[in-house]
Amino acid sequence: MTETVVLKLGGSVITDKSGECAIDHARLHEVAEELAAHRETALVLVHGAGSCGHPEARRYHINDGLTGENIPGVYETHAAVSSLNTAVVDALRDTGVEAIGIHPLDLALAEDGRLVSFETRHIAEMTEHGIVPVLHGDVVMDRLRGSCIVSGDQLVTRLAVALASRRVGLATDVPGVLQNGLVVPRIDRSVAATLDVGGSGNTDVTGGMQGKIAELLALADAGIDSHIFHVSKIGRFLDGTGHGGTIIGRSMP
Numbered sequence: 001m002t003e004t005v006v007l008k009l010g011g012s013v014i015t016d017k018s019g020e021c022a023i024d025h026a027r028l029h030e031v032a033e034e035l036a037a038h039r040e041t042a043l044v045l046v047h048g049a050g051s052c053g054h055p056e057a058r059r060y061h062i063n064d065g066l067t068g069e070n071i072p073g074v075y076e077t078h079a080a081v082s083s084l085n086t087a088v089v090d091a092l093r094d095t096g097v098e099a100i101g102i103h104p105l106d107l108a109l110a111e112d113g114r115l116v117s118f119e120t121r122h123i124a125e126m127t128e129h130g131i132v133p134v135l136h137g138d139v140v141m142d143r144l145r146g147s148c149i150v151s152g153d154q155l156v157t158r159l160a161v162a163l164a165s166r167r168v169g170l171a172t173d174v175p176g177v178l179q180n181g182l183v184v185p186r187i188d189r190s191v192a193a194t195l196d197v198g199g200s201g202n203t204d205v206t207g208g209m210q211g212k213i214a215e216l217l218a219l220a221d222a223g224i225d226s227h228i229f230h231v232s233k234i235g236r237f238l239d240g241t242g243h244g245g246t247i248i249g250r251s252m253p
């Protein structure tokens with residue numbers, strides 16, 4: 001099986017998170033050029049929602065469960081993040097990357113906010129043929145709540161395990177996890193307990209940096225390290241050279 005890289009583009013880097021679905025096309029183009037320069041890498045791309053999905057998810061209280069009143073929010077939230085997905089796929093295809101958008105709403109089911117079924121075999125098949133699947137955090141039907149929001153971070157961990165990926169990266173708008181203004185180079189469960197990590201500076205229904213670290217520590221428990229770094233360091237991450245960010249890993253014995 002080809003060694004697959006799972007890379008998440010944070011919603012904070014491809015949208016202006018303080019606006020309403022304000023897509024940063026210039027940034028998307030830069031990222032697409034970088035990924036095109038690493039065309040030989042088998043890649044699964046995930047992106048967050050940023051301002052295309054978080055505001056809708058919050059407005060309709062999607063994570064609190066479906067009531068008679070908020071059902072239109074399923075469509076509104078999915079439509080917003082799907083429009084971002086189209087922009088990401090288009091930017092990649094413009095640089096010659098064989099990207100295809102995949103929507104978790106179509107193929108996943110959750111229970112109390114956690115994925116209980118998520119088909120990934122077709123995604124593995126795509127990477128074998130040089131296709132770059134582009135998934136995104138999404139609204140997903142939930143057997144307990146009716147629906148919930150599954151973050152791109154949760155998808156990253158599921159994909160990494162399913163595809164046995166050993167290279168998992170999250171590109172965001174900060175140089176890594178910060179403590180007193182400095183990047184924390186490595187975080188395991190014992191280091192995490194000492195950190196003062198917040199959510200997101202903007203509208204975010206999935207826990208911001210705190211949510212990210214919780215997901216990635218669970219991935220580390222499964223034996224897979226992951227990397228959080230600034231979006232400008234994607235090339236260095238793909239090359240395996242230093243990205244100056246944070247590695248989330250298992251506690252050293």
Ligand SMILES: Nc1ncnc2c1ncn2[C@@H]1O[C@H](COP(=O)(O)OP(=O)(O)OP(=O)(O)O)[C@@H](O)[C@H]1O
Binds near residue numbers: 011049051177199207
């Ligand atoms: N200790 C910390 N170190 C770094 N960032 C932090 C910290 N505490 C809180 N944050 C916030 O976390 C944000 C990154 O998380 P956020 O979820 O917004 O990013 P993202 O994954 O790019 O977005 P999205 O969830 O839309 O995909 C940073 O912009 C910062 O405001």
Ligand SMILES: C=C(C)CCOP(=O)(O)O
Binds near residue numbers: 077136137139150
């Ligand atoms: C809000 C939606 C639709 C998805 C959230 O995914 P994230 O931006 O990765 O947290």
